[in-house]
Amino acid sequence: MTKPAIILVKPQLGENIGACARAMLNFGLTELRLVAPRDGWPNPAAEAMAAGATEVLSDAKVFDSVEAGIADLHLVFATTARSREMSKPVASPREAAVALRTDSDKGKKCGVIFGAERSGLDNDAVVLAHSIIHVPVNPSFGSLNLAQAVILIAYEWFVSARGARSSLDQEDKEPVATTDDMMGLFGHLEEELHQAGFFYPPEKTELMTRNIRNIFQRMPLTLQDVRTLRGIIKALSKGRPPRK
Amino acid sequence: MTKPAIILVKPQLGENIGACARAMLNFGLTELRLVAPRDGWPNPAAEAMAAGATEVLSDAKVFDSVEAGIADLHLVFATTARSREMSKPVASPREAAVALRTDSDKGKKCGVIFGAERSGLDNDAVVLAHSIIHVPVNPSFGSLNLAQAVILIAYEWFVSARGARSSLDQEDKEPVATTDDMMGLFGHLEEELHQAGFFYPPEKTELMTRNIRNIFQRMPLTLQDVRTLRGIIKALSKGRPPRK
Numbered sequence: 340m341t342k343p344a345i346i347l348v349k350p351q352l353g354e355n356i357g358a359c360a361r362a363m364l365n366f367g368l369t370e371l372r373l374v375a376p377r378d379g380w381p382n383p384a385a386e387a388m389a390a391g392a393t394e395v396l397s398d399a400k401v402f403d404s405v406e407a408g409i410a411d412l413h414l415v416f417a418t419t420a421r422s423r424e425m426s427k428p429v430a431s432p433r434e435a436a437v438a439l440r441t442d443s444d445k446g447k448k449c450g451v452i453f454g455a456e457r458s459g460l461d462n463d464a465v466v467l468a469h470s471i472i473h474v475p476v477n478p479s480f481g482s483l484n485l486a487q488a489v490i491l492i493a494y495e496w497f498v499s500a501r502g503a504r505s506s507l508d509q510e511d512k513e514p515v516a517t518t519d520d521m522m523g524l525f526g527h528l529e530e531e532l533h534q535a536g537f538f539y540p541p542e543k544t545e546l547m548t549r550n551i552r553n554i555f556q557r558m559p560l561t562l563q564d565v566r567t568l569r570g571i572i573k574a575l576s577k578g579r580p581p582r583k
Numbered sequence: 584m585t586k587p588a589i590i591l592v593k594p595q596l597g598e599n600i601g602a603c604a605r606a607m608l609n610f611g612l613t614e615l616r617l618v619a620p621r622d623g624w625p626n627p628a629a630e631a632m633a634a635g636a637t638e639v640l641s642d643a644k645v646f647d648s649v650e651a652g653i654a655d656l657h658l659v660f661a662t663t664a665r666s667r668e669m670s671k672p673v674a675s676p677r678e679a680a681v682a683l684r685t686d687s688d689k690g691k692k693c694g695v696i697f698g699a700e701r702s703g704l705d706n707d708a709v710v711l712a713h714s715i716i717h718v719p720v721n722p723s724f725g726s727l728n729l730a731q732a733v734i735l736i737a738y739e740w741f742v743s744a745r746g747a748r749s750s751l752d753q754e755d756k757e758p759v760a761t762t763d764d765m766m767g768l769f770g771h772l773e774e775e776l777h778q779a780g781f782f783y784p785p786e787k788t789e790l791m792t793r794n795i796r797n798i799f800q801r802m803p804l805t806l807q808d809v810r811t812l813r814g815i816i817k818a819l820s821k822g823r824p825p826r827k
Contacts, residue, residue: 362731367721392724426805433742475742480608480636487606487734494735498677498719528815537818551815554808564798571772571795574781575819 341443343496344370344450345489346408348464351377351456353384358486359453360395361388366493371399372450374408405452405464406522413447413515414439414559417460417468418488420481425462426553428470435472436495447515451492456485466549467518469556513561520565525552527569531576585687587740588614588694589733590652592708595621595700601632602730603697604639610737615643616694618652649696649708657691658683661704661712662732664725672714679716680739695736700729760804768809769796775820 345363350356350373360371373380380401389396402408409415416435430438439449452468454460465471474483474491483491516524529548538544555568589607594600594617604615617624624645633640646652653659660679674682683693696712698704709715718727718735727735760768773792782788799812 358728361728364724365720365727365731390726390728426808431742476609477611477741482634483609484602484605484634484730486728487609487731490731490734491738497721498675531819532815535818535821537815550811554804554811560798567794567798571776571781572819574779575775575816575823577779578823579819580822 341446341448342368342370343439343443344372344412344448345493346372346374346405346450346452347376347485348374348405348408348452348460349377349455350485353378353382354388355456355485356382356399357385357388357390357392357396358484359489360385360392360399361390362486362490363493364392364395365490366497368493368496369395369398371395372408373399373401374405375403376401377455405467406518409450409452409467410519410522411448411517412450413517414442414449415452415468415518416450416470416472417452417465418454418472418474418492419465420459420474420476420483425465425471425549427465427468427557429473430470432472432474432491432495433499435470435492436499438470439496440499448517453485453488462549466552466556469559513563516560516562516565520562521556521560524555524565524568528572531572535576535579585690585692586612586614587683587687588612588616588656588692589737590616590618590649590694590696591620591729592618592649592652592696592704593621593699594729597622597626597628598632599700599729600626600643601629601634601636601640602728603733604629604633604636604643606730606734607737608636608639609734610741612737612740613639613642615639616652617643617645618649619647620645621699649711653694653696653711655692656694658686658693659696659712660694660714660716661696661709662698662716662718662736663709664703664718664720664727671709671712673717674714676716676718676735676739677743679714679736680743682714683740684743697729697732758806760806760809764806764809765800765804768799768812771813772816775816779820779823 345359345368347356347359356373356376363369363371376382381396385396386393442449451472452460452464454464472492474488476483532538538547589603589612591600591603600617600620607613607615620626629640630637660674686693695716696704696708698708716736718732720727776782782791
Protein backbone atom coordinates (compact mmCIF):
# COMPACT_ATOMS: atom_id res chain seq x y z
CA MET A 340 0.00 0.00 0.00
CA THR A 341 1.19 3.47 -0.84
CA LYS A 342 -0.10 6.74 0.62
CA PRO A 343 -1.12 9.89 -1.23
CA ALA A 344 1.41 12.69 -1.55
CA ILE A 345 0.33 16.22 -0.65
CA ILE A 346 1.58 18.74 -3.22
CA LEU A 347 1.54 22.41 -2.22
CA VAL A 348 1.87 24.70 -5.22
CA LYS A 349 3.61 28.02 -4.59
CA PRO A 350 2.85 28.11 -0.87
CA GLN A 351 3.53 31.53 0.58
CA LEU A 352 3.92 31.34 4.36
CA GLY A 353 6.28 28.90 6.00
CA GLU A 354 3.86 28.79 8.92
CA ASN A 355 1.22 27.32 6.67
CA ILE A 356 3.61 24.71 5.31
CA GLY A 357 4.40 23.69 8.89
CA ALA A 358 0.73 23.54 9.79
CA CYS A 359 0.11 21.37 6.73
CA ALA A 360 2.86 18.98 7.78
CA ARG A 361 1.29 18.66 11.21
CA ALA A 362 -2.16 18.11 9.72
CA MET A 363 -0.80 15.45 7.38
CA LEU A 364 0.95 13.52 10.12
CA ASN A 365 -2.14 13.72 12.35
CA PHE A 366 -3.74 11.47 9.79
CA GLY A 367 -0.75 9.40 8.81
CA LEU A 368 0.34 11.14 5.62
CA THR A 369 4.07 11.72 5.32
CA GLU A 370 4.92 12.63 1.73
CA LEU A 371 5.00 16.41 1.28
CA ARG A 372 5.99 18.00 -2.03
CA LEU A 373 6.52 21.72 -2.50
CA VAL A 374 6.34 23.40 -5.89
CA ALA A 375 8.23 26.70 -5.94
CA PRO A 376 7.66 27.73 -2.31
CA ARG A 377 7.77 31.54 -2.24
CA ASP A 378 10.27 31.92 0.59
CA GLY A 379 12.57 29.10 -0.41
CA TRP A 380 13.25 25.84 1.40
CA PRO A 381 13.95 24.86 4.13
CA ASN A 382 12.04 27.52 6.03
CA PRO A 383 12.44 27.92 9.82
CA ALA A 384 8.91 29.32 10.12
CA ALA A 385 7.58 25.98 8.95
CA GLU A 386 9.33 24.05 11.68
CA ALA A 387 7.89 26.22 14.41
CA MET A 388 4.35 25.42 13.29
CA ALA A 389 4.88 21.75 12.59
CA ALA A 390 4.61 20.92 16.30
CA GLY A 391 6.82 17.89 16.01
CA ALA A 392 5.97 16.78 12.49
CA THR A 393 9.57 17.49 11.59
CA GLU A 394 10.06 14.24 9.71
CA VAL A 395 7.45 15.37 7.19
CA LEU A 396 9.29 18.66 6.66
CA SER A 397 12.76 17.17 6.45
CA ASP A 398 11.57 14.60 3.92
CA ALA A 399 9.76 17.22 1.82
CA LYS A 400 10.84 17.44 -1.81
CA VAL A 401 10.94 20.68 -3.77
CA PHE A 402 10.06 20.98 -7.45
CA ASP A 403 10.17 23.79 -10.00
CA SER A 404 6.86 23.02 -11.65
CA VAL A 405 3.60 21.22 -10.98
CA GLU A 406 4.39 18.85 -13.81
CA ALA A 407 7.65 17.83 -12.21
CA GLY A 408 5.99 17.55 -8.81
CA ILE A 409 3.45 15.01 -10.02
CA ALA A 410 5.50 13.35 -12.76
CA ASP A 411 5.53 9.91 -11.13
CA LEU A 412 1.90 9.86 -9.93
CA HIS A 413 -0.88 7.73 -11.38
CA LEU A 414 -3.90 9.46 -9.85
CA VAL A 415 -3.96 13.18 -9.14
CA PHE A 416 -6.71 15.28 -7.60
CA ALA A 417 -6.71 19.08 -7.62
CA THR A 418 -8.51 20.92 -4.84
CA THR A 419 -10.40 24.00 -5.95
CA ALA A 420 -12.68 26.42 -4.17
CA ARG A 421 -14.27 27.98 -7.20
CA SER A 422 -16.10 25.94 -9.73
CA ARG A 423 -14.12 25.63 -12.92
CA GLU A 424 -15.34 25.59 -16.43
CA MET A 425 -13.57 22.36 -17.03
CA SER A 426 -15.07 19.09 -17.95
CA LYS A 427 -13.47 17.01 -15.24
CA PRO A 428 -15.08 14.75 -12.67
CA VAL A 429 -15.76 16.60 -9.43
CA ALA A 430 -15.58 14.66 -6.17
CA SER A 431 -16.29 15.55 -2.58
CA PRO A 432 -13.43 15.00 -0.12
CA ARG A 433 -15.11 11.78 0.96
CA GLU A 434 -15.50 10.43 -2.55
CA ALA A 435 -11.94 11.40 -3.39
CA ALA A 436 -10.69 9.64 -0.27
CA VAL A 437 -12.32 6.40 -1.38
CA ALA A 438 -10.76 6.68 -4.83
CA LEU A 439 -7.35 7.47 -3.33
CA ARG A 440 -7.64 4.59 -0.89
CA THR A 441 -8.67 2.16 -3.60
CA ASP A 442 -5.77 3.07 -5.86
CA SER A 443 -3.24 3.32 -3.04
CA ASP A 444 -4.17 -0.15 -1.87
CA LYS A 445 -3.22 -1.42 -5.29
CA GLY A 446 0.17 0.23 -5.04
CA LYS A 447 -0.58 3.12 -7.35
CA LYS A 448 0.98 6.45 -6.54
CA CYS A 449 -1.56 9.14 -5.82
CA GLY A 450 -1.47 12.80 -4.89
CA VAL A 451 -3.59 15.81 -4.08
CA ILE A 452 -2.59 19.29 -5.29
CA PHE A 453 -3.35 22.43 -3.26
CA GLY A 454 -2.89 25.97 -4.56
CA ALA A 455 -1.39 29.03 -2.89
CA GLU A 456 -3.09 30.68 0.07
CA ARG A 457 -4.70 33.59 -1.72
CA SER A 458 -5.04 32.56 -5.29
CA GLY A 459 -5.58 28.82 -5.25
CA LEU A 460 -4.57 26.77 -8.26
CA ASP A 461 -4.37 28.29 -11.71
CA ASN A 462 -6.08 26.55 -14.57
CA ASP A 463 -2.85 25.17 -15.99
CA ALA A 464 -2.32 23.22 -12.80
CA VAL A 465 -5.91 22.03 -12.59
CA VAL A 466 -5.67 20.70 -16.15
CA LEU A 467 -2.91 18.33 -15.07
CA ALA A 468 -5.16 16.59 -12.56
CA HIS A 469 -7.49 13.74 -13.35
CA SER A 470 -10.27 14.98 -11.10
CA ILE A 471 -11.22 17.92 -8.96
CA ILE A 472 -11.97 17.87 -5.25
CA HIS A 473 -14.51 20.45 -4.30
CA VAL A 474 -14.90 20.96 -0.56
CA PRO A 475 -18.48 21.94 0.23
CA VAL A 476 -18.39 25.15 2.29
CA ASN A 477 -20.55 28.01 3.47
CA PRO A 478 -21.13 29.82 0.18
CA SER A 479 -20.82 33.21 1.84
CA PHE A 480 -17.54 32.41 3.63
CA GLY A 481 -15.76 29.84 1.57
CA SER A 482 -12.09 30.71 1.96
CA LEU A 483 -10.39 27.81 3.71
CA ASN A 484 -7.01 28.19 5.34
CA LEU A 485 -4.45 26.04 3.50
CA ALA A 486 -3.75 23.69 6.41
CA GLN A 487 -7.49 23.41 7.05
CA ALA A 488 -8.05 22.28 3.48
CA VAL A 489 -5.23 19.77 3.85
CA ILE A 490 -6.52 18.36 7.13
CA LEU A 491 -10.00 17.75 5.73
CA ILE A 492 -8.56 15.67 2.90
CA ALA A 493 -6.11 13.89 5.23
CA TYR A 494 -8.91 13.17 7.71
CA GLU A 495 -11.18 11.72 5.03
CA TRP A 496 -8.27 9.63 3.80
CA PHE A 497 -7.67 8.31 7.29
CA VAL A 498 -11.27 7.41 8.06
CA SER A 499 -11.78 5.91 4.59
CA ALA A 500 -9.64 2.99 5.69
CA ARG A 501 -12.61 1.40 7.29
CA GLY A 502 -15.42 2.67 5.12
CA ALA A 503 -17.01 1.83 1.83
CA ARG A 504 -14.97 0.99 -1.19
CA SER A 505 -15.49 2.44 -4.60
CA SER A 506 -17.82 0.60 -6.90
CA LEU A 507 -15.42 1.52 -9.67
CA ASP A 508 -12.94 -0.79 -8.03
CA GLN A 509 -12.19 -2.75 -11.15
CA GLU A 510 -9.13 -4.87 -11.33
CA ASP A 511 -6.45 -2.90 -13.05
CA LYS A 512 -3.87 -5.40 -14.00
CA GLU A 513 -2.26 -3.08 -16.48
CA PRO A 514 0.11 -0.36 -15.38
CA VAL A 515 -1.50 3.05 -15.35
CA ALA A 516 0.05 5.98 -17.20
CA THR A 517 2.01 8.42 -15.08
CA THR A 518 1.91 12.19 -15.53
CA ASP A 519 5.18 11.83 -17.42
CA ASP A 520 3.57 9.40 -19.84
CA MET A 521 0.67 11.79 -20.35
CA MET A 522 3.01 14.71 -20.95
CA GLY A 523 4.79 12.66 -23.59
CA LEU A 524 1.45 11.97 -25.27
CA PHE A 525 0.41 15.62 -25.17
CA GLY A 526 3.78 16.84 -26.42
CA HIS A 527 3.60 14.42 -29.34
CA LEU A 528 0.00 15.26 -30.22
CA GLU A 529 0.43 19.01 -29.89
CA GLU A 530 3.57 19.06 -32.00
CA GLU A 531 1.84 17.17 -34.78
CA LEU A 532 -1.21 19.40 -34.54
CA HIS A 533 1.04 22.43 -34.70
CA GLN A 534 2.72 21.05 -37.80
CA ALA A 535 -0.72 20.43 -39.29
CA GLY A 536 -1.78 24.03 -38.69
CA PHE A 537 -4.56 22.90 -36.33
CA PHE A 538 -4.15 25.75 -33.85
CA TYR A 539 -5.87 28.59 -35.59
CA PRO A 540 -6.16 31.43 -34.83
CA PRO A 541 -2.84 31.25 -32.92
CA GLU A 542 -4.16 33.16 -29.91
CA LYS A 543 -6.56 30.30 -29.26
CA THR A 544 -3.74 27.75 -28.98
CA GLU A 545 -3.75 27.74 -25.19
CA LEU A 546 -7.49 27.27 -24.86
CA MET A 547 -7.58 24.60 -27.55
CA THR A 548 -4.67 22.78 -25.95
CA ARG A 549 -6.34 22.80 -22.56
CA ASN A 550 -9.59 21.45 -23.95
CA ILE A 551 -7.81 18.61 -25.72
CA ARG A 552 -5.78 17.68 -22.63
CA ASN A 553 -8.94 17.63 -20.56
CA ILE A 554 -10.53 15.05 -22.83
CA PHE A 555 -7.70 12.62 -22.20
CA GLN A 556 -7.06 13.50 -18.55
CA ARG A 557 -10.62 12.67 -17.67
CA MET A 558 -10.10 8.97 -18.04
CA PRO A 559 -7.49 6.87 -16.33
CA LEU A 560 -5.32 5.69 -19.21
CA THR A 561 -3.07 2.70 -19.02
CA LEU A 562 0.45 2.84 -20.34
CA GLN A 563 -0.72 0.61 -23.18
CA ASP A 564 -3.49 3.10 -24.02
CA VAL A 565 -0.91 5.86 -24.26
CA ARG A 566 1.19 3.73 -26.58
CA THR A 567 -1.86 3.00 -28.72
CA LEU A 568 -2.80 6.68 -28.93
CA ARG A 569 0.74 7.63 -29.86
CA GLY A 570 0.69 4.94 -32.52
CA ILE A 571 -2.49 6.47 -33.88
CA ILE A 572 -0.98 9.96 -33.94
CA LYS A 573 2.10 8.68 -35.70
CA ALA A 574 0.11 6.75 -38.28
CA LEU A 575 -2.26 9.61 -39.04
CA SER A 576 0.58 12.09 -39.37
CA LYS A 577 2.72 9.93 -41.62
CA GLY A 578 3.62 11.55 -44.88
CA ARG A 579 2.00 14.87 -44.13
CA PRO A 580 3.88 17.59 -45.99
CA PRO A 581 6.00 19.76 -43.66
CA ARG A 582 4.56 23.03 -42.45
CA LYS A 583 5.10 26.04 -44.65
CA MET B 584 -33.56 24.71 13.13
CA THR B 585 -30.80 25.70 15.52
CA LYS B 586 -27.07 25.23 15.05
CA PRO B 587 -24.56 23.81 17.49
CA ALA B 588 -22.52 26.20 19.62
CA ILE B 589 -18.76 25.77 19.81
CA ILE B 590 -17.49 26.12 23.37
CA LEU B 591 -13.76 26.69 23.87
CA VAL B 592 -12.68 26.02 27.44
CA LYS B 593 -9.71 28.07 28.68
CA PRO B 594 -8.29 28.75 25.23
CA GLN B 595 -4.77 30.13 25.43
CA LEU B 596 -3.80 31.87 22.22
CA GLY B 597 -5.99 34.53 20.64
CA GLU B 598 -4.70 33.36 17.27
CA ASN B 599 -6.28 29.97 17.86
CA ILE B 600 -9.61 31.54 18.84
CA GLY B 601 -9.55 33.53 15.60
CA ALA B 602 -8.68 30.44 13.58
CA CYS B 603 -11.57 28.60 15.26
CA ALA B 604 -13.98 31.40 14.31
CA ARG B 605 -12.86 31.18 10.71
CA ALA B 606 -13.20 27.40 10.70
CA MET B 607 -16.68 27.63 12.20
CA LEU B 608 -17.93 30.13 9.66
CA ASN B 609 -16.43 28.11 6.80
CA PHE B 610 -19.04 25.52 7.67
CA GLY B 611 -21.85 27.81 8.72
CA LEU B 612 -21.46 27.76 12.50
CA THR B 613 -21.73 31.15 14.16
CA GLU B 614 -22.18 30.68 17.88
CA LEU B 615 -18.86 30.82 19.72
CA ARG B 616 -18.62 30.61 23.51
CA LEU B 617 -15.43 31.17 25.46
CA VAL B 618 -14.93 29.83 28.95
CA ALA B 619 -12.26 31.78 30.83
CA PRO B 620 -9.99 32.68 27.89
CA ARG B 621 -6.48 33.04 29.26
CA ASP B 622 -5.69 36.42 27.72
CA GLY B 623 -9.07 38.04 28.31
CA TRP B 624 -11.62 39.09 25.74
CA PRO B 625 -11.79 40.71 23.24
CA ASN B 626 -8.36 39.80 21.92
CA PRO B 627 -6.86 41.58 18.87
CA ALA B 628 -4.78 38.53 18.00
CA ALA B 629 -8.02 36.65 17.39
CA GLU B 630 -9.25 39.15 14.85
CA ALA B 631 -6.06 38.96 12.80
CA MET B 632 -6.51 35.20 12.37
CA ALA B 633 -10.26 35.22 11.78
CA ALA B 634 -9.75 36.29 8.16
CA GLY B 635 -13.09 38.04 8.00
CA ALA B 636 -15.11 35.89 10.39
CA THR B 637 -15.41 38.94 12.61
CA GLU B 638 -19.13 38.50 13.21
CA VAL B 639 -18.40 35.22 14.97
CA LEU B 640 -15.87 36.94 17.24
CA SER B 641 -17.99 39.99 17.99
CA ASP B 642 -20.96 37.80 18.86
CA ALA B 643 -18.86 35.50 21.06
CA LYS B 644 -20.04 35.18 24.66
CA VAL B 645 -17.68 34.76 27.58
CA PHE B 646 -18.40 32.56 30.62
CA ASP B 647 -16.63 31.90 33.89
CA SER B 648 -17.21 28.18 33.98
CA VAL B 649 -18.05 25.27 31.69
CA GLU B 650 -21.31 24.80 33.55
CA ALA B 651 -22.38 28.35 32.82
CA GLY B 652 -21.23 28.07 29.24
CA ILE B 653 -23.46 25.10 28.48
CA ALA B 654 -26.30 25.88 30.88
CA ASP B 655 -28.96 26.33 28.17
CA LEU B 656 -27.94 23.43 25.94
CA HIS B 657 -29.88 20.20 25.47
CA LEU B 658 -27.19 18.05 23.93
CA VAL B 659 -23.50 18.47 24.65
CA PHE B 660 -20.53 16.61 23.24
CA ALA B 661 -17.03 16.86 24.65
CA THR B 662 -14.09 16.32 22.32
CA THR B 663 -11.21 14.37 23.76
CA ALA B 664 -7.96 13.10 22.35
CA ARG B 665 -7.17 10.60 25.06
CA SER B 666 -9.53 7.82 25.94
CA ARG B 667 -11.25 8.49 29.23
CA GLU B 668 -12.20 6.10 31.90
CA MET B 669 -15.75 7.30 31.84
CA SER B 670 -18.89 5.42 31.11
CA LYS B 671 -20.18 7.73 28.42
CA PRO B 672 -21.11 7.02 24.84
CA VAL B 673 -18.21 7.68 22.48
CA ALA B 674 -18.97 8.88 18.97
CA SER B 675 -16.84 9.55 15.92
CA PRO B 676 -17.12 13.08 14.47
CA ARG B 677 -19.42 11.70 11.79
CA GLU B 678 -21.71 9.96 14.26
CA ALA B 679 -21.77 13.05 16.45
CA ALA B 680 -22.66 15.21 13.47
CA VAL B 681 -25.69 13.07 12.75
CA ALA B 682 -26.83 13.31 16.36
CA LEU B 683 -26.28 17.06 16.42
CA ARG B 684 -28.13 17.47 13.15
CA THR B 685 -31.05 15.38 14.32
CA ASP B 686 -31.48 17.32 17.55
CA SER B 687 -30.86 20.72 15.95
CA ASP B 688 -33.50 20.01 13.36
CA LYS B 689 -35.94 19.50 16.22
CA GLY B 690 -35.04 22.90 17.65
CA LYS B 691 -32.92 21.56 20.49
CA LYS B 692 -29.87 23.56 21.46
CA CYS B 693 -26.64 21.66 21.03
CA GLY B 694 -22.98 22.32 21.63
CA VAL B 695 -19.51 20.83 21.38
CA ILE B 696 -16.84 21.54 24.01
CA PHE B 697 -13.15 21.77 23.18
CA GLY B 698 -10.38 21.93 25.76
CA ALA B 699 -7.31 24.13 25.95
CA GLU B 700 -4.48 23.76 23.43
CA ARG B 701 -2.05 21.78 25.55
CA SER B 702 -4.10 20.05 28.17
CA GLY B 703 -7.44 19.36 26.54
CA LEU B 704 -10.51 19.08 28.72
CA ASP B 705 -10.21 18.09 32.33
CA ASN B 706 -12.41 15.34 33.63
CA ASP B 707 -14.75 17.74 35.41
CA ALA B 708 -15.65 19.30 32.09
CA VAL B 709 -16.01 15.96 30.32
CA VAL B 710 -18.42 14.81 33.02
CA LEU B 711 -20.79 17.62 32.09
CA ALA B 712 -21.17 16.38 28.52
CA HIS B 713 -23.66 13.78 27.42
CA SER B 714 -21.30 12.08 25.05
CA ILE B 715 -17.70 12.10 23.96
CA ILE B 716 -16.41 12.75 20.47
CA HIS B 717 -13.22 10.89 19.79
CA VAL B 718 -11.44 11.97 16.60
CA PRO B 719 -9.58 9.00 15.13
CA VAL B 720 -5.97 10.06 14.55
CA ASN B 721 -2.53 8.66 13.89
CA PRO B 722 -1.80 7.01 17.24
CA SER B 723 1.83 8.13 17.15
CA PHE B 724 1.04 11.78 16.34
CA GLY B 725 -2.36 12.53 17.77
CA SER B 726 -2.11 16.12 18.93
CA LEU B 727 -4.58 18.16 16.89
CA ASN B 728 -4.33 21.92 16.67
CA LEU B 729 -7.41 23.47 18.32
CA ALA B 730 -8.80 25.05 15.14
CA GLN B 731 -8.12 21.81 13.28
CA ALA B 732 -10.22 19.89 15.77
CA VAL B 733 -12.97 22.48 15.44
CA ILE B 734 -12.96 22.40 11.65
CA LEU B 735 -13.31 18.63 11.53
CA ILE B 736 -16.45 18.78 13.68
CA ALA B 737 -17.82 21.80 11.77
CA TYR B 738 -17.14 20.07 8.47
CA GLU B 739 -18.91 16.89 9.53
CA TRP B 740 -21.84 18.97 10.74
CA PHE B 741 -22.01 20.77 7.41
CA VAL B 742 -21.86 17.70 5.20
CA SER B 743 -24.32 15.81 7.37
CA ALA B 744 -27.00 18.13 6.00
CA ARG B 745 -27.05 16.67 2.56
CA GLY B 746 -26.14 13.06 3.01
CA ALA B 747 -24.03 11.47 0.38
CA ARG B 748 -23.86 13.18 -2.96
CA SER B 749 -22.90 11.44 -6.09
CA SER B 750 -19.64 12.34 -7.71
CA LEU B 751 -21.51 12.28 -10.98
CA ASP B 752 -23.63 15.07 -9.65
CA GLN B 753 -21.85 17.64 -11.74
CA GLU B 754 -23.79 20.03 -13.85
CA ASP B 755 -23.55 18.74 -17.33
CA LYS B 756 -24.52 21.70 -19.33
CA GLU B 757 -23.01 20.27 -22.43
CA PRO B 758 -24.84 17.60 -24.34
CA VAL B 759 -23.30 14.18 -24.03
CA ALA B 760 -22.34 12.29 -27.14
CA THR B 761 -24.83 9.70 -28.32
CA THR B 762 -23.93 6.26 -29.58
CA ASP B 763 -24.43 7.66 -33.06
CA ASP B 764 -21.89 10.38 -32.41
CA MET B 765 -19.43 7.81 -31.12
CA MET B 766 -19.97 5.57 -34.13
CA GLY B 767 -19.30 8.55 -36.37
CA LEU B 768 -16.07 9.19 -34.51
CA PHE B 769 -14.97 5.56 -34.72
CA GLY B 770 -15.89 5.30 -38.39
CA HIS B 771 -13.87 8.40 -39.19
CA LEU B 772 -10.85 7.34 -37.13
CA GLU B 773 -10.82 3.76 -38.39
CA GLU B 774 -11.09 4.77 -42.02
CA GLU B 775 -8.16 7.14 -41.68
CA LEU B 776 -6.16 4.51 -39.83
CA HIS B 777 -6.95 2.02 -42.56
CA GLN B 778 -5.77 4.51 -45.18
CA ALA B 779 -2.62 5.04 -43.16
CA GLY B 780 -1.86 1.32 -43.03
CA PHE B 781 -2.20 1.23 -39.24
CA PHE B 782 -3.95 -2.11 -39.01
CA TYR B 783 -1.14 -4.55 -39.50
CA PRO B 784 -1.12 -7.49 -39.69
CA PRO B 785 -4.64 -7.39 -41.18
CA GLU B 786 -5.92 -10.26 -39.04
CA LYS B 787 -5.38 -8.13 -35.97
CA THR B 788 -7.68 -5.38 -37.24
CA GLU B 789 -10.64 -6.46 -35.13
CA LEU B 790 -8.67 -6.67 -31.90
CA MET B 791 -6.91 -3.38 -32.52
CA THR B 792 -10.19 -1.68 -33.36
CA ARG B 793 -11.81 -2.96 -30.18
CA ASN B 794 -8.91 -1.73 -28.05
CA ILE B 795 -9.08 1.73 -29.57
CA ARG B 796 -12.83 1.98 -29.13
CA ASN B 797 -12.46 0.94 -25.51
CA ILE B 798 -10.14 3.83 -24.78
CA PHE B 799 -12.74 6.36 -25.87
CA GLN B 800 -15.78 4.49 -24.59
CA ARG B 801 -14.38 4.48 -21.09
CA MET B 802 -15.02 8.16 -20.60
CA PRO B 803 -18.28 10.01 -21.08
CA LEU B 804 -17.58 12.30 -24.02
CA THR B 805 -19.57 15.39 -24.79
CA LEU B 806 -20.65 16.18 -28.30
CA GLN B 807 -18.07 18.97 -28.31
CA ASP B 808 -15.36 16.47 -27.34
CA VAL B 809 -16.32 14.31 -30.30
CA ARG B 810 -16.12 17.32 -32.60
CA THR B 811 -12.71 18.19 -31.19
CA LEU B 812 -11.43 14.65 -31.68
CA ARG B 813 -12.71 14.55 -35.24
CA GLY B 814 -11.02 17.88 -35.88
CA ILE B 815 -7.79 16.36 -34.63
CA ILE B 816 -8.14 13.31 -36.86
CA LYS B 817 -8.86 15.50 -39.87
CA ALA B 818 -5.93 17.80 -39.17
CA LEU B 819 -3.46 14.99 -38.62
CA SER B 820 -4.57 13.15 -41.75
CA LYS B 821 -4.48 16.16 -44.01
CA GLY B 822 -2.31 15.73 -47.04
CA ARG B 823 -1.38 12.11 -46.37
CA PRO B 824 -0.74 10.35 -49.66
CA PRO B 825 -3.51 7.89 -50.59
CA ARG B 826 -3.06 4.25 -49.80
CA LYS B 827 -1.37 2.12 -52.35
